Amino acid sequence: MASRDLVIDRVTLVFHGRGDPVIALDRASLALPGGGFGAIIGPSGCGKSTLLRLVADILRPDAGSIRLGGQTQRQARQEHAIGFVFQQPTLLPWRSVLQNVELPLAIVGRRSGREGALSPAELIELVGLKGFENALPGELSGGMQQRAAIARALVLRPDILLLDEPFGALDEITRQRMNIELLRIWAESGTTALLVTHSIAEAVFMADRVFVMSPRPGRVSQTVEVALPRPRTLDMMRSPELFASANEVRDGLFGRTGEESAVNVESW
């Protein structure tokens, strides 16, 4: 079981566009234990995708540090320890499902093959795409494409899996089903996972730890621990523990204290 803990320490990023510089992230910090499932939630434009891109070493922070199992994000990326699932499936349209899942193996090559990588065929079965190995991405539904993208992200057995609203484009029903599958795949792979979402229910249902972000400038304003057991089931969507955590997240998002929110809930 390979996993790394993730520590983001007071990370700041400033975008220098045409106008005044925009502070995208202002000393954002979070910590996620190895093998844990974290969720980042916040309104649009609060920098949650930006934060994920910093962890993946797609963007460089102006200040602060990111540590993945004691390594910098660049070292982790170069060791192929990071798996990234984008909002769009981002599959290469000219490669079949199998060839897309094999792409990371082709890039890493034999010179530095990672230990214990799952075979592409096993992964395709794990994400429920058995029988579609030779299909082109354009021939699959959006949900199936995103599953192929998840298989691709897992093929090098990453120590940390970053998910940027992976099911945002899907309908509610498909999304619910994909989330359950994602949790199953995550549990089997044993990796650390960090999910960006703007759904409170999704964040609480999926994660052990929810990081609430506030905008302008983007920062992590609150961390909510979710006290639900694993494995998570759909029945838990109705449990009082989930409601309590969801309310805590909601309060964090709308900037209320516990007492105020209690009053509001009663007057509702």
Place this chain on the structure above:
Amino acid sequence: MRRLWVTTLPTLMLLVGLEGLKRAGALPVFLPGPWQVLAAAWAHPRLLWDNLLPTAGTATQGFAIAAVVTLVAAGIATALRPVWGAVYGLGVVLHAIPVIATAPLLALWLGTGARMHVVIVALAAQFPLLVGAMQGLAAADAQQVEMLHCLSASRWQMFRYLQLPSALPLLFAGFKVATPLAVLGAVTAEWAGADRGIGAMMLNALFSYDIVTVWLAVLTCCGFAGLAYAAWSLIERTALRWNRTVELPT
């Protein structure tokens, strides 16, 4: 099959209409009827064949050289952003120089042999090839680039796995536009000096007021360029099965 009819039927109708007009005496003397041209081709098959082969060879060689040179130039421009504008500018300038004016100069410089012909073809065909290659190599999806960056792909892997395949639709568009230009370039080059070729055949016929042969040469050019274009379309449809924008409604 239906698509074949849709493309050939208008041409056939035009030919039949022209023939009818010619028989009715409605066409001027310098416009022969399609049947006369066909009969001339039938009467001297060697004439056509012996002249088409050198032209086709010159056009193919010049096209191939232009395709390789522009792809390499586009590759360099993509890897080295500061020279992007310079490469484009050079392509525009070369394209703006009229081949008909440079052909005699090149003939003085390189002689009237095959080398001059190939250079003229390459010059005539280079611009659409360059545009296709440069725009194509820049067409890679930004998120795909990020995806490969996450995998720590090398520059070469980025080119091989993403940029080159992404470029194919625009590369093919360039090929298709450049194909008739290459044929035209070969004919123009032959005007500047050649003993054989469609261009030479055209010029000789013009000087001897052999209007039927002039038209035969013109139509042979069109036919060859059209066939080459059709071949590209076929290759494109097979190679770019993933690219749905290529698929035409049948």
